[in-house]
Structures are given as structure tokens and as C-alpha cells.
Amino acid sequence: MRGLTTLALLAGLGLGGAAAVVGFGLFNVSAQVGHLPGVTWVLHTTFRNSVSLRAPADDEVPPLSDPDLVSLGAGHYATACAMCHGAPGEPRSATARSMLPAPPPITEAVAHWEANELHWIIQNGAKMTGMPAWPVEKREDEVWAVVAFLVAIKGGTAPDVPSPTLTGTAYCQSCHGDIGGPVPRLDIQPADYLEAQLDAYLTGKRPSGIMAQAATHVPENSFAELAAYFSSKPAAPVPGLVPEEGLGAALAAQGTRDVPACLACHGGQETGKGPRLFGQNEAYLVSQLTLWRNGVLSHDALMAAAARELTDKEITTLSRYFASVGR
Numbered sequence: 001m002r003g004l005t006t007l008a009l010l011a012g013l014g015l016g017g018a019a020a021v022v023g024f025g026l027f028n029v030s031a032q033v034g035h036l037p038g039v040t041w042v043l044h045t046t047f048r049n050s051v052s053l054r055a056p057a058d059d060e061v062p063p064l065s066d067p068d069l070v071s072l073g074a075g076h077y078a079t080a081c082a083m084c085h086g087a088p089g090e091p092r093s094a095t096a097r098s099m100l101p102a103p104p105p106i107t108e109a110v111a112h113w114e115a116n117e118l119h120w121i122i123q124n125g126a127k128m129t130g131m132p133a134w135p136v137e138k139r140e141d142e143v144w145a146v147v148a149f150l151v152a153i154k155g156g157t158a159p160d161v162p163s164p165t166l167t168g169t170a171y172c173q174s175c176h177g178d179i180g181g182p183v184p185r186l187d188i189q190p191a192d193y194l195e196a197q198l199d200a201y202l203t204g205k206r207p208s209g210i211m212a213q214a215a216t217h218v219p220e221n222s223f224a225e226l227a228a229y230f231s232s233k234p235a236a237p238v239p240g241l242v243p244e245e246g247l248g249a250a251l252a253a254q255g256t257r258d259v260p261a262c263l264a265c266h267g268g269q270e271t272g273k274g275p276r277l278f279g280q281n282e283a284y285l286v287s288q289l290t291l292w293r294n295g296v297l298s299h300d301a302l303m304a305a306a307a308r309e310l311t312d313k314e315i316t317t318l319s320r321y322f323a324s325v326g327r
């Protein structure tokens with residue numbers, strides 16, 4: 001009985017102490033003071049174990065050596081990460097170094113982690129450290145581009161990070177001009193479609209952490225001008241009207257019992273119902289169709305319905321078909 005009373009008394013004192021620390025501001029939140037001895041060790045060990053427990057399995061790591069994927073990661077890194085972690089050959093600012101904990105220089109940060117762990121850290125961020133989470137949910141797929149860039153840093157093969165001071169069209173071109181694969185061509189689309197997409201990225205209606213970052217890096221009132229600049233290509237003849245061989249062409253033109261004919265909406269600029277797919281980059285088409293099929297994208301009900309029953313094989317066949325015609 002006495003033991004219990006003592007315990008209750010101690011618990012009461014503990015709580016009272018904690019309340020005093022909170023209530024009277026006894027805990028010094030200054031980042032200049034540093035942590036008490038041992039606290040840094042506890043925080044780092046907690047971080048390390050928390051990441052190992054939750055990181056995706058090794059066999060979920062996709063191939064990361066594609067140069068387009070690595071460059072896309074470098075492009076995102078330039079405006080989303082370099083301000084805190086610096087870049088290879090570029091120091092962190094004095095202000096970033098004064099954070100507590102301080103963001104490690106990126107060459108040091110990558111040394112401690114495997115690709116799957118880096119993915120988890122970039123997707124989730126780290127509570128109460130200043131390390132931000134990915135700007136949108138359910139886009140684990142695009143986080144791999146940044147991981148690909150970090151793995152290239154680890155291997156000493158990383159390309160230069162684009163200058164963070166690029167603005168306007170030069171900034172957009174650092175991805176849309178030089179990189180293919182997972183980065184879409186813009187020149188084949190009508191300006192009003194491009195502008196609507198920029199709005200959709202900004203509001204989160206169309207989720208993409210990479211394009212949300214890009215859309216907030218330029219003034220909102222420049223969207224129309226940017227869209228007009230990139231929509232440069234005159235309307236090409238509609239290849240769907242030319243008889244084409246193969247499964248991709250047949251699917252696109254006729255569809256199946258479960259899948260409507262894509263060309264009903266994606267025939268060309270004239271139809272006005274959907275963006276142009278002919279000549280678009282194959283890897284981009286595969287990723288977008290997979291996102292529509294999996295329900296990650298749902299901001300157009302008819303397109304969502306069109307993709308719902310697509311198999312992986314139909315996605316690759318259709319993407320190869322659209323990418324190869326009208327280049």
C-alpha cells in the first residue's frame with residue numbers, strides 16, 4: 001500500500017514538473033542552445049529505427065539508373081531541397097546550418113541510407129526537424145526520381161543541379177526542354193489545356209509533388225503566358241485516321257467490351273475532349289495511365305472510367321503506340 005502511495009506521489013510530482021516546464025516556459029526552445037547530452041543520440045536512434053521499420057521492401061525499388069529519371073530528380077532537388085542540404089560542390093547556407101537539427105550536406109545525408117529508406121524519408125519527412133514531407137499523398141511513384149538522383153550522388157555519377165535562380169520559361173525548360181521519359185512534352189498540347197493543368201497542380205486537384213512545387217515557383221498570373229509559350233506546335237494531321245497495324249492501334253481506334261475507343265476523345269486537337277497523345281513520351285504515358293487506372297487520378301470522370309479496366313499489358317501497348325506515331 002505504501003509502495004503505491006509513493007508511486008502515485010512521484011507520478012504526481014512528475015506531472016506537476018512537466019506542467020511547470022510547459023506552463024512557465026522553463027524549457028528553452030532556442031536553437032542556439034543545443035540539446036541536453038544524450039538527447040541527440042536518442043533522437044537519431046529513434047529516427048533510424050523508425051525509418052528501417054517503415055521503408056518499402058527492397059524488391060519494391062524500381063530501376064533507378066535511367067538518366068531521364070535522375071535528371072528529373074535533380075530538377076526537383078534544385079528548388080525543393082538544395083536550399084537546406086546544399087548540393088554536391090555547393091555548400092549549405094549559413095542560415096540552414098543554424099537549424100537544430102541542422103540538415104546534413106547531401107553527400108553526407110545519402111551515405112547513411114539505402115534507396116528504399118531514402119524513399120521513405122523523402123515521402124514522409126521527419127516530424128519536428130524541419131525535414132518536409134512530399135507535397136502530395138499517394139504519389140510514391142514520383143518520389144523515386146529524387147531517390148534516383150540521390151543514389152547517383154552516392155555513386156559519384158550525379159548530373160549538375162539546375163541553377164535555383166532560373167525563372168519563367170527557362171525554369172520550366174530545365175525539365176520540359178531537356179528531359180524526356182517521365183517528363184511530358186508540352187509543345188503538342190493546346191494552350192488552354194496546359195493552363196488548366198497548371199491550375200489543377202496548384203490546387204491539388206491533379207496531385208503531383210513535382211509540378212505542385214513548379215507551379216508555386218512561378219507567379220500564378222504567369223500561367224496563361226507560360227501555357228501560350230509552350231503550346232507552340234501547329235495542329236498535326238490526326239494519325240488515327242490513317243489505317244494502322246497492331247494491337248495498340250486497334251485498341252485506340254475500336255476499344256474492347258470493357259475499354260472505350262481512346263480516339264473518341266484523343267483523336268487530335270480538333271475533338272477538344274482530351275489532350276493529345278500522339279508523339280507523347282512513352283514512359284510518361286505509362287505512368288499517367290497507371291495512375292488513372294489505379295484511381296490515384298480521378299479529376300475527369302470519363303477518363304477515369306476509360307482507364308479502369310486496362311491491364312498492364314494494354315497500358316504498355318497503348319503507350320508504345322501513341323508514343324511512336326506522329327513524332
Ligand code: HEC
Binds near residue numbers: 047103108112126
Ligand atoms: C527546410 C529544410 C529542409 C528541406 C527543404 C529538406 N530537408 Fe532534408 N532534412 C532536413 C533536416 C533538418 C533533416 C534532419 C536531420 C537530422 O535529423 O539530423 C533532414 C533529413 C534528411 C535526410 C536524412 C539525413 C540523415 O542522415 O539523417 C535526407 C536523405 C534528406 N533530408 C533529403 C532531403 C531531400 C531529398 C529534400 C528535398 C525533397 C529535402 N531533404 C528537403 C531539412 C530539410
Ligand code: HEC
Binds near residue numbers: 171174195198207211
Ligand atoms: C522538376 C522538373 C519540372 C519542372 C521544373 C517543371 N515541370 Fe512540368 N512536369 C514535370 C513532370 C514530371 C510532369 C508530370 C507530372 C504528373 O505526374 O502529373 C509535368 C507536367 C506538366 C504539365 C502537364 C502536361 C500534360 O500533358 O498534362 C504541364 C502543363 C507542365 N508540366 C507545365 C510546366 C510549366 C509551365 C513549368 C514551369 C513553370 C514546369 N512544368 C516546370 C516536370 C517539371
Ligand code: HEC
Binds near residue numbers: 252261266289
Ligand atoms: C470520354 C473521353 C475519353 C476517353 C474515351 C479516353 N480519354 Fe484519356 N483523357 C480524357 C480527358 C478529358 C483527359 C484530360 C483530363 C485532365 O483534364 O487532366 C484525358 C487524359 C488522358 C491521359 C493523360 C494525358 C496527359 O497529357 O497527361 C492519357 C495518357 C489518356 N487520357 C489516355 C487515354 C487512353 C489510352 C484511352 C483509351 C483506353 C483514353 N484516354 C480514353 C478523355 C478521355
